[in-house]
Amino acid sequence: MSDQPKKRGRRAAGAADETEQQIPIVEAKAAEPAIEAAVADEHDVAAEAPIEVINLDGDLRRTSQTRIDSLLSALESEIRAMPPSEDERESAIAEVIHLIRESLTRWPKKVIEMAVNTLKANINSDYLDADFWKGIGLVLRYQLDANADMVKRRWRGDYAVDEFGLDYELLDLAKPLLLFMYKKYWRVEAVGLENVPDSGRALLVCNHSGVLPWDGAMVGAALNFEHEAGRVLRNLHLSWFSSLPFISPLLSRLGQVQALPANAEALLERDELVGVFPEGLKGVGKLYKDRYRLARFGRGGFVKVAVKTGAPIIPVSIIGGEEIHPHLHNAKGFAKLLGFPYFPITPTFPWFGPLGLIPLPTKWTIVFGEPIDTEQYGAKGAEDPLLISQLTEQVRTTIQNTLLDKLKDRSNIFV
Amino acid sequence: MERRTVLITGAAGRWGRRLARQLAKFPIVRVIGLDIAPPERPIDGVEYIQADLRNPLLVELLRTEKVEGILHMVFTSGLSGGHGLLSPEDAFQTNVMGAMEVLAAANAAEVKQVVIKSTTMVYGAHVDNPLYLHENAPLRGTDGKPLLRHRYEIERFIADFRRNHAMNIAVLRFPGIVGASGASSTMRYLGQPTPPTLLGFDPLMQIVHEADVIGSLLHALVSEANGVFNVAADGVMPLSQMIRRVGRQPLPIFHPFAYAAERFSLVRNNRLANKIMPFELDYLRFPWIADTTAMRGELNYEPRHTAEEALEAFRSSLRLQSYSDLLPKRKAYDGIQAFLNRRSQEDEA
Numbered sequence: 001m002s003d004q005p006k007k008r009g010r011r012a013a014g015a016a017d018e019t020e021q022q023i024p025i026v027e028a029k030a031a032e033p034a035i036e037a038a039v040a041d042e043h044d045v046a047a048e049a050p051i052e053v054i055n056l057d058g059d060l061r062r063t064s065q066t067r068i069d070s071l072l073s074a075l076e077s078e079i080r081a082m083p084p085s086e087d088e089r090e091s092a093i094a095e096v097i098h099l100i101r102e103s104l105t106r107w108p109k110k111v112i113e114m115a116v117n118t119l120k121a122n123i124n125s126d127y128l129d130a131d132f133w134k135g136i137g138l139v140l141r142y143q144l145d146a147n148a149d150m151v152k153r154r155w156r157g158d159y160a161v162d163e164f165g166l167d168y169e170l171l172d173l174a175k176p177l178l179l180f181m182y183k184k185y186w187r188v189e190a191v192g193l194e195n196v197p198d199s200g201r202a203l204l205v206c207n208h209s210g211v212l213p214w215d216g217a218m219v220g221a222a223l224n225f226e227h228e229a230g231r232v233l234r235n236l237h238l239s240w241f242s243s244l245p246f247i248s249p250l251l252s253r254l255g256q257v258q259a260l261p262a263n264a265e266a267l268l269e270r271d272e273l274v275g276v277f278p279e280g281l282k283g284v285g286k287l288y289k290d291r292y293r294l295a296r297f298g299r300g301g302f303v304k305v306a307v308k309t310g311a312p313i314i315p316v317s318i319i320g321g322e323e324i325h326p327h328l329h330n331a332k333g334f335a336k337l338l339g340f341p342y343f344p345i346t347p348t349f350p351w352f353g354p355l356g357l358i359p360l361p362t363k364w365t366i367v368f369g370e371p372i373d374t375e376q377y378g379a380k381g382a383e384d385p386l387l388i389s390q391l392t393e394q395v396r397t398t399i400q401n402t403l404l405d406k407l408k409d410r411s412n413i414f415v
Numbered sequence: 416m417e418r419r420t421v422l423i424t425g426a427a428g429r430w431g432r433r434l435a436r437q438l439a440k441f442p443i444v445r446v447i448g449l450d451i452a453p454p455e456r457p458i459d460g461v462e463y464i465q466a467d468l469r470n471p472l473l474v475e476l477l478r479t480e481k482v483e484g485i486l487h488m489v490f491t492s493g494l495s496g497g498h499g500l501l502s503p504e505d506a507f508q509t510n511v512m513g514a515m516e517v518l519a520a521a522n523a524a525e526v527k528q529v530v531i532k533s534t535t536m537v538y539g540a541h542v543d544n545p546l547y548l549h550e551n552a553p554l555r556g557t558d559g560k561p562l563l564r565h566r567y568e569i570e571r572f573i574a575d576f577r578r579n580h581a582m583n584i585a586v587l588r589f590p591g592i593v594g595a596s597g598a599s600s601t602m603r604y605l606g607q608p609t610p611p612t613l614l615g616f617d618p619l620m621q622i623v624h625e626a627d628v629i630g631s632l633l634h635a636l637v638s639e640a641n642g643v644f645n646v647a648a649d650g651v652m653p654l655s656q657m658i659r660r661v662g663r664q665p666l667p668i669f670h671p672f673a674y675a676a677e678r679f680s681l682v683r684n685n686r687l688a689n690k691i692m693p694f695e696l697d698y699l700r701f702p703w704i705a706d707t708t709a710m711r712g713e714l715n716y717e718p719r720h721t722a723e724e725a726l727e728a729f730r731s732s733l734r735l736q737s738y739s740d741l742l743p744k745r746k747a748y749d750g751i752q753a754f755l756n757r758r759s760q761e762d763e764a
Contacts, residue, residue, distance in 0.1 A: 157659025161652055164546060165619050242701070243542045245615025245670065249653065252619070262545030 071116045072101060078120065096130040164234065164267065166255035171232075174254060175224075181214070182221040185361050186320060190222040192368035198229040201268045201311040202371065204275045205302060205395050207294055207403065208283025209322035211344045213237070214359060216256070219275055219316060222366050234267050235275040236260075238284075240341055261301050268309040275316075276302045278392075285330065285342035291322035292403045300392035303374075307391070308382040312371035315395050317402035320364030323413050325349070362413045367402050418445040420480050421636065424468055424517060425488035426461065427454040429598055430532065433629050434486055435461045447480060468513045477524035484528040484636050487517050492562055503561055510565040515572055521582060528583045530635045532628070535588045535621070535645055535705040537567050540697040546619070547706035550588075550643045560695055570643075585635035585714075586643045588705060593725040594625030595732040600693035605661050606733055611692060614667035616700045617653045624648055624720035624728065634716045644714045645705035650722035654699060660726040661733060670700065 076097050100119070150169065153159060161167045182188050196202060206219055220233035236259035242248045257263045259276065267274045277283055282295035306313050327344045335343035349356030372394065374381070381387050421438060425431040426448025432455075438446045439460040446461045448454065453465050464476070468489055476482070491501060491509050501509065514531065521529050538548045539555035554570060556563045573584055591601030601622065604610055623646060631646045658665045677696050680688030710716050720728075735742065 155659065156662075157652075157656040159656065161619070161656070163651060165651075165653070239543055245613070247615075249615070249617035252617075253653075257546065258543075260543065260545045262547070266545070266547050 071113065075100070075116055075119060096133065099130060099133050161253065163270070164255070164257050164263075165252035166232070166234070167253040170253045171255060178217060178221045179225065182218060182225060185359075186218065186324075186364040188218055188222060188320075188364040188366060190226050190366050190368070192370075193222070193227050195314055195368045195371055196223060196227055196231065196273070197312070197371075198227075198231075199271070201271045201309060202273055202314055203264075203268065203302060203306040203311045204233065204273065204314045204316050204368075205399070206275060206277055206316040207292075207318055207322075207399050208277035208279040209286050209291065209318070210359070211284065211325035211327050211346065212357070212359070213277075213284055214324060215318050215321040216275055216277065218321065218364060219318065219366060220255075223273065231273050233273050233275045236264055236277070238281060238341075240281075261305050264302065264305045265309055268305065268311045274311075278302050281341050285344070286322065286327065287330065288323075288326040288328055292319075292407060294396055294400050294403075297392050297396050300388045303388050303391045303395070304382045307374045307377050307388070308379050310375040310379070312373055312375075313391070313395055314371045315369040315398040315402070317367045317369065317399045317406065318364065319367070319403060319406045319410065320362040320413065323362045324359035326360075360414075363415055365406055367406065369398055369402060372398075418443055419484075420445045420447060420482045421484045421486065422447045422449060422477065422480075422482045423486045423488060424449045424513075425490070426450045426463065427452045428488055430628070430632075431486070431488040432458070434488065434632060437629055437633060447476075447482070469508070469516050473516065473520040474523050477520055477526055482521075482524065482526055485517060485521055485526055485530070486632060486636060487514060487529060487531045489513050489517075490532070490565070506561070507565060510562075511568045511572070514569045518573070518576055518582075518584070522576075522580050526582065528585070528636055528639050530585045530587070530632055530640075531569070531573070532632060533566055533570060533586050533588045533643075534563075535590045535647070535703060536563055536694075536698065537570055537588065538703050538705070540618075540695070540701040540703040542701050544702050546702055547704055548645070549706045550645060550709055563695075583639050583641040585640040587631055587635055588643065588645050589623050589628055590621040590647050590703075590705060591623070592625050592628055593622045593722075593729045595728045596625060597729070597732055597736070599625070602729055603690065604693050605658060605663065605729065606736075607663065607691065609664055609666035610658050611673070612654055612658070612665040612667050613670045613673055613696060613699050616670065617655050618700060618702045619651045619704055620654045620657055621647045621651050621704045622657070622722050622725055624718070624725035627718045627720055630719060631710075631714070631716045635714065638715065640714050642709075642713065644710050644716075645707050646710050646714075646716065646718070647705055647707050648718050648720055648722045648725055649707075651704055652722060657722075657726060660723070661730045670696070 079097060154169075159167065159169055196204070204219065206215060209215060216233075216235040216237070220235060223231045223233050232255060235256045237251055237256045239258055239260070241251055242258045257267060259280070264274055264276065278297040278301075279286075279295040280298060286293075286295065303313065305311075325344065325346045325348075327346055329345040331343040331345055335341065346356065348358070372391070374391070377384075377387060421444055423431050423435050423438070423446060426435050427450035431448065431450065435446055435448050436458050438444050439458055448458075448461045448463045449466060449468065450463070451465065451467050454461075454463055457463060477485075489509060491506055518529060535548070537554045537556040538544065538552055541555060545552075554567055556567045570586065573586055577584060592599040593602055593605070596602075597606060627646065627648060631644075634640075635644070652660075655665045673696055676688070677692070680692075710718075
């Protein structure tokens with residue numbers, strides 16, 4: 001793996017340090033008189049001009065300018081009334097008032113009102129610390145600069161991919177979507193993450209399903225977001241994807257590698273985490289009626305690679321993924337016509353066009369099973385067909401049994 | 416001290432010339448350069464023989480001169496170079512039959528070491544290629560462009576030849592060659608204002624610095640390497656990134672159109688098309704990256720330049736391309752300045 005992520009990590013950490021220095025943590029001191037004054041002031045302002053009368057249709061210019069001024073001056077006096085806690089308090093207050101005035105006057109008036117009210121509500125918390133705002137400004141500035149800089153750098157070709165084409169910058173860009181799907185959409189629950197080693201090689205064998213291969217992305221997300229070491233999973237994908245425009249480079253940049261024994265071996269030799277879906281096409285194109293029934297596990301090629309490289313096999317059972325696209329019928333004729341491996345008919349696809357690609361928000365559970373040690377067999381074990389078929393069957397049974405156990409406890413696919 | 420004799424075939428050519436210049440620096444080596452064309456600028460210490468490679472007297476030459484090593488660098492595109500314009504058949508004769516005859520003659524004259532330059536393109540670009548191709552991977556170079564077929568035929572012949580003969584033959588397979596000289600098909604491709612790529616495809620690519628081509632060929636000769644080795648710089652990167660790194664922007668073309676154009680240009684044997692796209696399109700679509708474990712291990716060669724360095728070297732040479740008329744003046748100025756500096760230092764001493 002390249003040292004890109006480490007470098008980037010260091011840089012981000014540096015930025016965090018900076019901002020932390022900028023924001024001394026102010027203990028929320030209960031300044032009783034100030035709060036009383038604040039409450040009193042708020043009542044005064046409210047009495048002067050009730051907020052309810054302000055609406056966008058009304059004559060904002062006439063009513064608001066004086067109101068805004070009075071609001072701001074009230075806020076200022078409030079801030080000034082705060083007890084000086086440090087030596088540089090005076091200048092800090094002047095600064096914060098300046099900051100507020102400067103940034104607020106650029107906003108629409110209604111927003112200013114809301115902001116002032118929020119500020120007043122938080123008058124005694126850290127939000128009114130000048131250094132806090134400076135810190136926020138710094139972070140925003142940094143982010144903007146970093147984004148602009150990234151576009152410029154990428155235009156010049158100044159970025160790095162690792163030996164298998166993974167571009168960590170693009171992976172970071174994809175993370176918000178993955179995080180949303182993981183946390184909010186499918187509310188994935190990851191069980192047994194401690195079975196995945198913090199470092200070193202391992203082969204994750206998962207059940208495959210769901211018409212579109214979201215399951216691989218979610219296993220990767222679980223390992224990246226929830227595993228202590230934040231590991232990056234390299235999934236092996238169908239060879240068919242490598243022949244497709246746009247999809248082929250996208251998968252490659254996001255760290256996915258074509259499913260070939262030689263690639264799996266090379267990845268494991270470099271101590272990567274490799275995810276395989278031995279059911280392959282038969283899994284991802286599984287019909288709805290066959291959900292959670294494991295298809296044949298290929299020819300056991302994945303076990304061979306694991307034994308050869310001494311990588312532990314971790315059986316991974318994914319519950320919830322098999323229902324995201326109820327695959328009612330495989331229109332083989334269409335598939336043949338389009339050169340697709342299958343053409344799914346689901347309740348929404350192809351009837352609703354691209355909208356039919358929106359998956360169902362099922363509730364997912366991903367169970368990472370106990371690792372199966374393969375080192376004991378030595379590299380020679382890979383040539384033993386009996387051992388390979390036994391191990392294949394063991395992995396398959398483990399996953400199938402875990403699926404059944406979890407299905408038994410599940411009351412509804414959406415909760 | 417007895418000098419050891421090395422024969423460089425194709426010594427007037429691009430690689431032969433540079434190898435000869437490097438080898439001639441070693442007093443222990445006696446260099447004989449063989450080429451059908453006279454050298455543009457003869458190199459001091461190199462004995463030139465202007466002759467056709469495919470001559471029965473080659474064995475006699477090797478015997479009487481006690482040649483110990485051969486760097487076989489003859490490979491013509493048939494479009495230019497010392498041979499002038501060659502018909503495809505003549506090019507085949509020179510490239511493939513020439514290599515066969517050199518090997519046969521070397522074996523008969525008991526030459527210790529033969530080094531041959533090849534390309535990783537012989538693996539072919541295929542959708543089911545593993546990302547890293549080892550030396551023993553099947554050679555599936557597509558036979559669309561004749562030159563690649565010549566390489567393939569030579570490699571096949573050598574593999575057969577190895578089985579029956581004990582002579583050391585080192586075959587070094589290089590990916591696209593990049594450096595400051597600007598003279599390789601890869602550099603001609605990358606150096607265009609907007610190199611065409613295939614829309615939606617961006618395979619990982621591998622290159623090698625030209626200094627490492629020379630370095631590894633000489634290393635193979637000196638270390639008496641035997642076998643096939645991939646030699647490439649560290650650092651694979653997507654094709655589009657390579658193009659951007661030399662200061663160009665890729666021009667993506669919808670691939671069915673590109674393939675149609677390719678078929679058309681093949682039929683017409685269009686020189687212009689060949690210039691724009693020196694590779695078959697599959698090489699811009701699927702990976703053909705060679706594994707370099709054996710280069711570090713068995714061959715024991717450590718490349719001196721990374722892919723980034725090679726691209727940067729090419730990029731700076733591109734920046735000066737339009738000032739090529741000024742460069743000799745600059746060189747002359749520097750030369751006189753250096754002379755004056757030397758003289759003043761001598762005076763002080």
